[in-house]
Amino acid sequence: MVEKRRFGNLVPHLILLVGVSIVAFPVYLAFVASTHDAATIANGQMQPVPGPHFLENYYRTIFVGTSSSTREPVGTMMLNSFVMAMGIALGKILISIISAYAVVYFRFPFRMTAFWIIFVTLMLPVEVRIYPTYKIVADLGLIDTYAGLTMPLVASATGTLLFRQFFMTIPDELLEASKIDGAGAFRFFKDTVLPLSITTIAALFVIQFIYGWNQYLWPLLITTKDNMQTIVIGIKKMIVTQDALTEWQLAMATAVLAMLPPVVVVVLMQRLFVKGLVETEK
Template identity: 75%
Template sequence: MVERRSLWGTLLPHLVLMAGVAVVAFPVYLAVVGSTHESAVIANGQMPLYPGGEAIDTYYRTLVIGPSRSTREPVAGMLLNSFLMAMIIAVGKIAISILSAYAVVYFRFPLRMAAFWTIFVTLMLPVEVRIYPTYKIVADLGLLDSMAGLTLPLIASATATLLFRQFFMTVPDELVEASKIDGAGPFRFFKDTLLPLSRTNMAALFVILFIYGWNQYLWPLLITTRDDMQTIVIGIKKMIVTSDALTEWQIVMATAVLAMLPPVLVVIGMQKLFVRGLVETEK
């Protein structure tokens, strides 16, 4: 039976949706417009709502030269640091979590469930809670101002382990028996059967974990002291000068716009797999 809806019943949801999009998109539009004007135009509160003529010069300075104050490093280097950090965290979390979930579900060893619940309890201990001991260990190992120091303490994920475990428990036992009949060992069963079945789950987790790594603020702030190792989030904060010096707002706006692009591209590029990984009932 086809439901008949009135014109108002069809129009109202679209109006609400467009209003929500406008509320979310307007600050982004202001950042794009602000990056095309001079700093004085933004600072005096009279920035127009249409683009200016400084876009090419502003983005060139931002990416290649860097701001003259605060960070003094090109934003291209910050983008690379953030991208490497987010990729290592996302891939590392997925790799460790899927292996730990595979071990918990398909292997029988002493204290198996105790190990799983120990992993699960770490959900209550975010990096902010264990920040001092984590920093002390990283400092003692000489990993300050390094990519290993930025990523290794954040690479374990109890959430991803739980999600993979719940998915593996829905895999029919017949697949395990069929693999044994075919002479497949544990590694081959994992590689040829479980990994293909987990593709959408891994895609959904990758998007979430990439954005998680990209948006990290507290840990990179503590672990990095050199300008060439700072991430894009830290760079934006350092560009906003609180002293008498005038903040180069056009550089800040351009950096904010550039900082949004990689997560947006990841979401757009993996949209189909991301949605399937979240909504498929058997997952």
């Protein structure tokens, strides 16, 4: 601290507390709503304290589903979200680490062309090419499949750039030493590059898992069957705007369940998360 303050750090604490409360309040309210019954919420009588219907609401949400719209139970949706998020995260890591390995450690014709072909995809988010991409996936017969959900989102330049950047920092001497030991491309990758890359892989995994879990537009287009829906899509269909039929207590339980996995990942792996976030944006 540069100078002494009369009231210590009262003002920063107050501002931060207000900030934290504003950030937490919508989620707290969603949790509260998920523990009340439908009538209390619909009457507008809900008080901001938890009610007695926690177990009942969550049981119905996960195993039964909402009654008004004959939707799938949220358990199925969570499984779909999980498969999609893992598929995207692991797929991205796998294809980008080997392509970065090729670009950094080999010399071959069209090396930089290949790099630029990958690099330019940074500029084409799925939102700007939705219908043509949809048509291609439909033509390939991948509607309502996990492959259709994940594959178009697996390729992106972020991972390749991140691994390329990291590989450049690995000292050349390691490759020399490994060559002297008679190791080939595969052994150098497995014994040297991969162990050194663990932190980078983990950081990328955290970011891409969140990215995959939170996808919205793509699953909305590509899933037509209820049992292929992801949870982020499912919740939207539970909320019938201007309609008293919305079962808000179940919708809010779904919202809590949809937030839980990615938020837990961020909180438990905060260091990796921050590293991943800062490095993928470079």
